[in-house]
Amino acid sequence: MTTPLPASVDDTLALLTRGSYVADRSLATALFLALKLKRPLFLEGEAGVGKTEIAKVLSATLGRKLLRLQCYEGLDASSAVYEWNYARQMMEIRLAEASGGQDRESLASDLFSERFLVKRPLLQALEPDLAGPPVLLIDELDRTDEPFEAYLLEILSDYQVSIPEFGTIHAPEPPIVILTSNRTREIHDALKRRCFYHWVDYPSAAREREILAVKAPQADARLAAQVVGFVQTLRGLDLYKAPGVAETLDWAQALVELNQLELEPSVINDTLGTLLKYQDDIARIQGSEAARILTQVKTELAATTAR
Template sequence: MSQRSLPADIDATLALLGEGRYVADRALATAIFLALKLGRPLFLEGEAGVGKTEIAKVLSQTLGRDLVRLQCYEGLDVAAAVYEWNYARQMLEIRLAEAAHEGDKNKIAADIFSERFLIKRPLLQALEPNPKGPPVLLIDELDRTDEPFEAFLLEILSDFQVTIPEIGVVKAAEPPLVIITSNRTREIHDAIKRRCFYYWVDYPSAARELEILRTKVPAAERDLAEEIVAFVQRLRARELFKLPGVAETIDWADALLQLNQTSLSAEMVDNSLGALLKYQDDIAKIRGSEAAKILDEIKLEIAAGRVQAARQA
């Protein structure tokens, strides 16, 4: 796909996301538009599974840009995130120079610390010129790293550059489109947030989640889709260790389709809860009488809604 220009307004941003089958509300589209327009990183915070990472993927796809992804984890350092030297090749080069009796140590040092021995990791890759245009840089789950790594990111997020002691400053000719996500397992330092446009990605309303499900799992019967969304919405009002995200809603719908279901039943809910809930304590709390109670409530609610709609029509 050829590179496209950035959206000109909020409506164009909504249309762009729609092309990538991402159902966003206007507030989220506004945040994305402003971050792109102002050239600032977009910091997306929210519970796991609400669609934060998907935004970067969709922007990469619809804008025709490469996606450079840095998956964060505890202990992430510069060598894994930015660059490291190819020590094996450097040692081989030194031994070859010695064998050839090339004794100019300064020349050898300058040669082995040149770009051809540099292993470029995601953050450095994102600063390089790209024929497709500046890439989408996804820094995923920043909350999994530690504070020293956050401090290192400040130079990149402020000036879109990194300093390599042996080479000097590497600066992006055109800044990448930066998306940072956090599941808020810990607070991210204010210095990072000040450099970004911030947006909290919440669980969707029932109407928007139904639209998402119809977009992502179009083969699902409308009755089944409505029941799935209503059931999940009820679960999010319960005190569970991990509430199901939109990703789990889609997974559950896919699983039920594989079981040839056109409507929810108490037995099928009990047997497939593992696609929706990921902790045994949560499954045990919902399975059985609680699931049957929720199912009865939503079926009555959906039936009443249809009766009211028919009367209004």
Template sequence: MSLPLPSSVDETVDLLRHGSYVPDRALSTSLFLALKLGRPLFLEGEAGVGKTEIAKVLSETLGRKLVRLQCYEGLDVSSAVYEWNYARQMLEIRMAEASGNTDRTSLSRDIFSADFLVHRPLLQALEADVNGPPVLLIDELDRTDEPFEAYLLEVLSDFQVTIPEFGTIKAEHPPIVIITSNRTREIHDALKRRCFYHWVDYPNAAREVEIVRARLPEVERDLSEQIVAFVQKLRQQDLFKLPGVAETLDWTRALNTLDCMELTPEVINDTLGTLLKYQDDIQRIQGSEAAKLLNEVNMAARPSPR
């Protein structure tokens, strides 16, 4: 059963927290305004900071269907919006010829009807649903090229799709649209103007501990705090790819699986591959640098003498 949209920023915070997502106030405000005013929410930020998760949590907590369009280089209309079922169309043409039906106008009208239309994610998101408008996630838009980005303007402006052979399909109620980008390239201003914008940054230590506690409550709090403190130290290093919240959670799960009670230089060296994803970064941190960072974490955690 679907739930009504939140009526305040506080209710938006509660909604996300109910889905084990720990937002900051600014993100909750941007999301509330996007929901209230029916505008797409465009989220930019480094990979692994929780942009995609927002759409998943909204789908889960609101009881709406999640329609996900995973973007990639070369994505086109036939994969993202619609295509015709050519095999069925050819079969229909041959059956008509076999039965002596040679009225091309009638046949053309028949084979370009809704029965032969294959709905891809963007078209699916415009369909009415018993649980209310779905959550449309357009994930990693920066991976596509500019022509596809331009095609999205009609969809995001009027929540409709024009199919030359069929006509215009318009959503009775607009979907909830979340667009994400890792900023590997700049998205055109024309598309950004149609959206509300928010930069999703790495969380501070207190909020990251809260995220770990919400997602992995079985992990001891002392270990969670030590893990987060170490990751926060790592993000101050000159690495090719800084670990995101997703990597923090992966590392915490790995350490918990190993029945680790506290961080040690040996444990860090053995498990860095779950936290860092480039060999150059791993080589830079392994060994003495890991021990140094861990020592700084442990020193900071000690109570100061009176």
């Protein structure tokens, strides 16, 4: 069932809440404007802060199809936009030669018709849909090469794709476009100008506790507060890769499975691999440093409760 687009920032916040996404007002404002003005939304931020989840929530709450293009180095038009089904074309040629009943001109025209066109996510996003324009997620754009960015300009400017053998395909209505980047490299200004922009930062401690309450309600309130305090402290250290919200959720869920009601030094050492993804970071935190951080967190929480 299709849901109408939100009519205000408050409606956008409510829409995200229905999708179990805890957002701040600035993100909801950027999303509302992108939806209202039919512009792509470009989300940058560290890995694991919830950028990709925005597109998934929009798809689920609006009742729209989700088309995901996972970017990688060397991504080209044949993987992202379209390609011709060469095997099927060759079979058609052989059948035509065997029957001898089709001239070359009509055969060539038929070979480059829609039934031989393999549509990839970017082309699929331009097609009409009874449920409304789909949600197109272009994920981790910073992993692609600059030439692919240039190719995106036509699609994000006019919502059309030019296929030399077939013609130009134009979207009757723009899709909802979400682009994400972990900022491993800068995205070209020409592409950014076509989008609304929002930096998705690590959440505050209070907001991260809200996220845990929604996503990991099984976690005891005391455990959740300690987990958030520990993770927030880690983000202030000079680690190779600070834990994102996704790692916070993984850690909390792992601790619940271990029947923990609160953090202890031994269980922290045993489960750091669910929170930190580089051995140098784990080696730095394990042992006395983990115990020190835990003592600091428990002291701060006790002081806050006493107030």
